[in-house]
Amino acid sequence: MIEKTQIIINKLGLHARAAAKLSHLANMFNANIFLIYNEDKVNAKSLLGILTLAASVGNEIILQASGDDEQEAITAISDLFNRKFDEES
């Protein structure tokens, strides 16, 4: 199992469209992927789960993955966060 701390840098935070992209990406991996924010831990493959976090810009969340492709998963998801979900230039 690996973990990575990720800061949300896009203006709108984990809103519906970003959450959809995130869960879509997470679903491409075999690993179990979780997002941990405050006291909540949700499955990154679940769109509604991500929405319940209501995490916004500047918040720090922890990405956690376990499985055969955990490293690729964390790298790809972290990259999506850093690209601001391809929504802002």
Place this chain on the structure above:
Amino acid sequence: MAIEIKGIQIRQILELNPLKILKIHNEKWLSNTVSHPRPQRPGLGLTGYLKHIQTGRIQIFGKTEIGYLLNLKEVDKIKCLKNYLSLKLPGIIISENIPIEPEWIAMAAHSHTPILVSELHTAPLISRLNAFLYQYFSKKIKLNGVLMDIMGQGVMLTGVSGIGKSETALELVNKGYQLIADDITEFYIDFNDDLVGRSNPIIKNLMEVRGLGIINIYDIFGASAVLEEKKLNLVINLEKWEAKKKYDRLGEDNFYFKILGMDIPLITLPVAPGRNLCTIIEVAVRNFLAKKSGIKTYLEKKKENPDENIDLSHGSR
């Protein structure tokens, strides 16, 4: 992940749970913290026996308490109130809008205790506070699963992402059963010691169906298709059919799912093409209800009378 709560400010209690408060004295101290889920009536605490008055509990004064105080001589009244208030209680709620003496308010202010006056009678006031505080203070846990009401039973569908929980739930809603929460269900233990599940407020009534996106069940199916919360009776775990795995063929196995220290009956259903999950789940719940009401299974009857030919065409009670 279970969460434990330390305390709640009186102000928050009032915001979240209207107690029909008419007046608030010593408003400055509404930030006092209640750290116990049960309200307390002072009872003998007013006579000077303070051993069991717990400082974290919100205090309720009804006709008895006020009547007792008013009956005392002025000197005794001041002395006994002073004693009681010296415990630095988080707050006092007076029921039925019973009038109190202005000096009491001043004395309470001195010991940083707010006094709230409610319109409610004592019993409903206590039961409302109790139910609310129990929910607030109870250990909570969030689980991945869909919670539904099927024939009056709280049933949670679990399984890995993409197995078809939401699709099955949608079919059940379409059949007339109620949705409580999709994807993430939050559980707490209420004051009856029941495990109760509800939705996270952000995704209440919402369901994600691949291909349709996020849909609002309340908007599409109406008020009768959703419920606020439900006691959990049964967990049904959906998993991919594996040819080698042994599934229950006789209906004799009893498994349990542990949530917050409580054992909830668990059924595992393999998912495979051609199996109508909605019907199987409905029958699973019917079967669960039948067992609960004392109807014996085929095997149990066989065990009791090994030699007898069991006629299954009649009820097997």
